[in-house]
Amino acid sequence: METTKTHWLLHVLFWGIACAAILPLLLVLIVSFTDEQTILLHGYSFWPEKFSLEAYKYLMYDSATIFRAYGITILVTLVGTLGSLLITSTLAYPLSRADLPCRKGFAFFVFFTILFNGGLVPWYLVFTQLLDVKDTIWALIVPGLLLNGFNVLIMRTFFANSIPAAVIESAYMDGAGELRIFAGFIVPLSKPVFATIGLFSTLAYWNDWYNSMIFLSDSKYYSLQYLLNKILLNIQFLSQNTQNNNASAIIGMLPQETVRMAMAIIGVGPIVFAYPFFQKYFIKGLTIGAVKG
Template identity: 75%
Template sequence: MEHQGKTPWYLHVLFWLIACSTILPILLVFMVSITDETTITRNGYSFIPEKISFEAYKYLFLDSMTIVRAYGVTIFITIVGSVVGLLLSALLAYPLSRRDFPYRNKLAFFVFFTMLFNGGLVPWYLVFTQLINLKDTIWSLIIPGLLINGFYILIMRTFFSTSIPPALIESAYIDGAGEFRIFFQIVLRLSTPVLATIGLFYTLAYWNDWFNSLVFLTDSKLYSLQYLLNKILLNIQFLAQNTRNNNASQIIATLPTETVRMAMAIIGVGPIVLAYPFFQKYFVKGLTVGAVKG
């Protein structure tokens, strides 16, 4: 009985092995990024570089201010987009979870309908460029396609309806609290697990987005990090495939192509890795609350 609450040792070993298996690919990517290009061409990928070279990072940071500016743009749109998107999703999901809301079923169907059908790429582009006039603005990286997601709204609605006791809301009404006070001071404070989960989804979506930059931007100062890195890689590939001059071909052949891919992955993952430890405790808390309530 005294050992009933202890986790078996072999489960600890299993989890350590799983953790190591997730770290190894990242380690391999980093090692390849600091390996000499000719070595990779000759021997392939390796955890131990035969010849260390930082040419890939030097190439990416030839114009360091461009990378720094793209980092700033991506961090800004990630923070602003995630916070605003999370707030708007919660503001829509909460009424849908209330049984006394008269149009909840019709509005829920409208949200679900957007998950199945859309107007197409051309009308979508025309709305945001001609009607709303977001072209070449920072808001074109925040609003189109990312700010509101029907799937996230339905997840939050389910959490609100199953985890927030109606009696708690009724007692707050009796004490004189209004709708906004109930929502911000009671509902949101009890919904930290789902807010953290959806917040992480928003964070990853904004951080990894490159399509909005491709569609809406011509000003290079507003490029997101992912789009800038992708454009650098495409430029290298274009030069490698279309250069016919012998001298130029020799120069292009020395450009780091495979190592640049890996260096881009390391640079791109950047600060987003720091978001996981922040959200992890809320995931664990959410699992614990669900287990206790079950």
């Protein structure tokens, strides 16, 4: 009887948490389809008096730019995530092997990069002067996102705690080399942690706007998040700095509040649909990878 009550309490708790997460997103969606004047008069509401598509019409006025930014962001996310998984796993796997020479030193070096960095100016100079990624698609893939020390440590811990040593030893006895062991045995057994790190990388690349701001002056390479942010800043600038009365009236008609919500929906949409594909492995990969340091 006591166990049944506990289960009901847990169900109610989790339903409450789910509603707390879903309702704000639902409100953003509804507000994005609400008339601007209705928002100004009555504020946000789950049951608006008047629906409108003006926010989406405004964003799609230059639809070619939006779709190009979508394509750039999708390409960068796919290439960056796959590259990040490849580099992270090939670094984490040797660190998980007890027979690696100077293993602790390499692990400390990875950990050190989580705590300290060289600063913004050296970081910028390395990628613009040494690697020359400025105004290229690589500026959205390489700087700051391709390799993350935290992800390396999670994956290393997963390999060390979840891959039986007997599997590696038997593969050695069958004549398999290191590359064959990694590709044929380690990767298939490590789907949870690959899904977890893949989700982290996907979110990082999809939500990134900073690299576009720092490294790009050519608008054809702008990411979706930076483009949407730039549109919002342009609206705010025009509304605050327009002196002409006629122009002010026109600017005042722009859907400033609803367009913010429409941008959020456009930006978050693909990630919401992608998350269920990762969910199966996400919790298992994160918890197993966090058992030990």
